[in-house]
Amino acid sequence: MFSVPTRTQYGIRALVHLATSEARSSTSAEIAKAQAISPKYLEGILGQLKTSGLVLSERGAHGGYRLAREPESIPMREIVEALEGEIRPVGCVDDSDCCEQGVDCLPRRFWIGLKQAIDGYLDSKTLRDVIEA
Amino acid sequence: MFSVPTRTQYGIRALVHLATSEARSSTSAEIAKAQAISPKYLEGILGQLKTSGLVLSERGAHGGYRLAREPESIPMREIVEALEGEIRPVGCVDDSDCCEQGVDCLPRRFWIGLKQAIDGYLDSKTLRDVIEA
DNA sequence: CGGTATTCCTATCGGGATAGTAGGAATATA
């Protein structure tokens, strides 16, 4: 349960690769091979990370991807949310209600607490922490 | 992301219903109506909770379900794991490896930390905490 | 300019899980 989609796992592994690589930039194909990830699939993931401003890219020959910031400035939460959106165990974590109990719903606070626990962990780790663990 | 299946949400709401109900026991149909849950679907969920030893049941007329223990003796983690198995963000949280990095895999520790954060929260709350929040 | 390497865009597909449905057998009460 609570399994993390491969999309997110791959994205993080790709960022770890970029953060630990000597080279100034790496191509999608390089990363895919090194990390044993489906190349075409990884392309899309890197595109998503680029849209979110986590990586920069250069096209054409000698192009590739590199981190947009230093690893210590990239919180893991930002990565996860870039890949799969905000942590939302259940619909009612924001304002709205998802069951018939309305605002006084008891489970609701429980779920909000869970979200906070997860967010807290993700906020406490940066990409630097991960590559140095 | 990290959305909790309705199965788990329903299960918890059913247990909350049992814990807060005055009656000695409630039928599946009663709970389904009170909580606006698909009746037949809820039947299966209650069966699962029974198999896990969280609720007791009596068949026949005037039968129904009731909690097997006091709410303060039911950790939320036990409920969640009864409904969807152990918390396992990614395959390698136990011994095995899931990527090509082997045991030294960097992201792995990150995922294990996440699992611990979630487990810690779920261990810290009992059904009593939820109904009294 | 031509060739090549690469990112980037869009569309599609198959499998598996989830959510829900259906029907009825077993069992208890009255």
Next chain:
DNA sequence: TATATTCCTACTATCCCGATAGGAATACCG
């Protein structure tokens, strides 16, 4: 016996995920 309920098994429909395909845009390099 009639009725209320849990319990069991099978089925379906839908959605999401992971992956694939093909090619357009763009940059370097001689």
